[in-house]
Amino acid sequence: MAMCGRRNRSKFILSILGAFVLGYLVFYRNSQSDVAQASRREAPVDLHGNENVELLKKPVYEKPALDVNALGELGRAVKLDLTEEERRKEEESIKKHQINTYVSDRISLHRRLPERWNPLCRDLKYDYRSLPTTSVVIAFYNEAWSTLLRTVHSVLETSPDLLLNEIILVDDYSDRDHLKEPLENYIANLKKVRLIRARKREGLVRARLLGASIATGDVLTFLDCHCECHEGWLEPLLQRIKDEPSAVVCPVIDVIDWNTFQFLGNPGEPQIGGFDWRLVFTWHTIPEHEQKRRSSATDVVRSPTMAGGLFAVNKKYFLYLGTYDTGMEVWGGENLEFSFRIWQCGGSLEIHPCSHVGHVFPKKAPYSRSKALANSVRAAEVWMDEYKEVYYHRSPHARLVRLLL
Numbered sequence: 553m554a555m556c557g558r559r560n561r562s563k564f565i566l567s568i569l570g571a572f573v574l575g576y577l578v579f580y581r582n583s584q585s586d587v588a589q590a591s592r593r594e595a596p597v598d599l600h601g602n603e604n605v606e607l608l609k610k611p612v613y614e615k616p617a618l619d620v621n622a623l624g625e626l627g628r629a630v631k632l633d634l635t636e637e638e639r640r641k642e643e644e645s646i647k648k649h650q651i652n653t654y655v656s657d658r659i660s661l662h663r664r665l666p667e668r669w670n671p672l673c674r675d676l677k678y679d680y681r682s683l684p685t686t687s688v689v690i691a692f693y694n695e696a697w698s699t700l701l702r703t704v705h706s707v708l709e710t711s712p713d714l715l716l717n718e719i720i721l722v723d724d725y726s727d728r729d730h731l732k733e734p735l736e737n738y739i740a741n742l743k744k745v746r747l748i749r750a751r752k753r754e755g756l757v758r759a760r761l762l763g764a765s766i767a768t769g770d771v772l773t774f775l776d777c778h779c780e781c782h783e784g785w786l787e788p789l790l791q792r793i794k795d796e797p798s799a800v801v802c803p804v805i806d807v808i809d810w811n812t813f814q815f816l817g818n819p820g821e822p823q824i825g826g827f828d829w830r831l832v833f834t835w836h837t838i839p840e841h842e843q844k845r846r847s848s849a850t851d852v853v854r855s856p857t858m859a860g861g862l863f864a865v866n867k868k869y870f871l872y873l874g875t876y877d878t879g880m881e882v883w884g885g886e887n888l889e890f891s892f893r894i895w896q897c898g899g900s901l902e903i904h905p906c907s908h909v910g911h912v913f914p915k916k917a918p919y920s921r922s923k924a925l926a927n928s929v930r931a932a933e934v935w936m937d938e939y940k941e942v943y944y945h946r947s948p949h950a951r952l953v954r955l956l957l
Contacts, residue, residue: 608680612708612716612743615662624659627666627808627815627910632658645696650914651778652811653696659813661698661705665782665910668806668817672850673784673906676791683790684770685717686864689763691756692777693724694731699778699912701738704745710781715790716744717769723749724759755923756883757876764867764875772870775909776861780808782817782908789864789907792852798899801852802863803907815910821849822903825857827888829946831928833857852902856895860887862909873897877930884924889931896935929954 624630632655634642642654688707692700700721707719721739723731739745748766750759764772771793773786785803792801806817823835824842838853846853860883873893880886894901929950932940944951 605680608714609712610714611711612713613705615664615709616660618664619660622660622663624655624813625663627663627817629809629812629814630655630659631812646811646915649696649699650810650916651696651699651912652813653698655811655813656696656698656702659698659702661702662709663702663780665780665815665817668782668815669784669804669906669908670820670849672848673788676788676850676906678787678791680712680714680787682794683715683787684794684866685715685768686711686771686773686786686790687717687763687767687769688719688773688775689722689760689767690719690775690777691722691724691759691763692726692731693753693759694726694728695777697730697734700731700735703775703777703779704739704742706779706781707775708742708744710783711786715786718767719745720763720767721745721747722759722763723747724755725750725753755881757880757886758878761875761878764870767867770867771864772867773864774862776911778808778912778914779862780815780910782806782910785907785909788904792902792904793864793866796900797866798869799852800858800863800865800869800894800899800901801907802855802858802901802903803909804903804905805859805862806908806910808910808912810912810915813912817908817910822853822905824853824855824903825859825887825891827857829942831885831888831932831943831947833859833887850906852904855901855903857891858887858901860890861911869899873899877934879930880927881923885927885931889927889935892931892935925950926953926956 619625632638632642638654642652645654645657646652688711690700690703704719704721707716723735736747739747746766748762750762754762760774771790773789789801789803792799804817804822806815808815821838824838826834826836828834842854873890876886877889880889891901925947928943928947932943932950933954936943944954
């Protein structure tokens with residue numbers, strides 16, 4: 553947990569120290585000199601000696617030619633006319649993944665999304681040479697083949713080659729055959745994609761930290777394993793972190809329907825994250841005082857909390873924060889804990905309206921969240937001071953869990 557010295561420490565101090573020491577060991581092992589970073593690349597130029605912005609923006613891979621009639625192309629909903637046997641297979645796929653992977657498997661891994669950002673975002677300009685590089689970390693556990701690889705291809709096909717150091721796939725001890733040798737063989741043919749495997753089930757937090765420990769980019773960008781990136785999603789995140797290294801920046805999370813895979817993004821104002829007194833994450837409209845603070849619809853929006861699945865953070869600042877609380881199990885609650893940590897350690901948590909990433913929200917959690925309450929108790933004990941009593945009042949079972957920690 554955080555080592556910023558902002559608050560009194562609880563009985564979790566040993567895990568805090570452990571996370572802090574681990575973070576700095578990782579940092580010193582992987583750090584590169586500022587001189588080396590400054591000279592890491594040369595900007596492409598045209599025949600007249602001018603910078604060629606289109607070359608600077610060129611992704612790692614270009615998408616294949618557009619087939620407007622392909623299933624799901626441009627984010628359209630897929631509705632299949634199935635036989636009884638096909639319907640049974642579809643239902644089995646939903647039961648297995650809580651996502652309709654029967655439909656997903658029939659959609660191109662390279663599909664395009666419709667434009668869903670504010671038109672003003674097109675006018676933003678970037679000095680690509682000066683932007684930090686990023687490592688994209690994607691942790692997964694027993695993820696479906698097509699949703700995982702569509703995420704990977706989406707990043708490769710929408711991220712400037714100049715800015716994307718690598719994609720790090722972290723297998724959190726999956727036991728399904730398609731994620732063993734077939735996955736290794738597939739990614740062996742992809743540029744900038746690395747695969748590491750946990751030796752036991754670690755849960756989201758520790759799996760992400762495994763990826764972060766080998767990352768070489770200036771910025772860590774965490775994505776879930778069933779996402780699709782909108783064109784231009786990466787540059788706004790990196791620009792904001794360049795301008796303010798202690799900003800942790802989230803994209804607008806656009807919904808992809810778990811059943812039809814329709815992309816449901818919208819160009820309006822994003823919502824911000826909050827929480828109730830049971831420490832359950834909630835969405836809210838942007839308050840009036842925050843609207844007044846912003847001078848443009850393309851300005852970042854400050855958010856009290858994050859959903860947790862998708863965000864970018866300067867690697868040095870992530871280590872300064874002490875990374876995640878490694879005592880968090882599986883997933884649930886870590887997003888609020890990290891949000892509290894950011895604000896109380898001198899940073900800011902923001903959503904960038906010009907960065908959009910589609911996310912498939914499963915029908916329900918595909919595996920148990922039995923440790924989520926314990927995770928929330930950890931967050932309350934460290935960060936909420938006397939306000940934790942309000943939490944325990946609203947969530948009596950949490951007080952019992954506290955006694956067991």
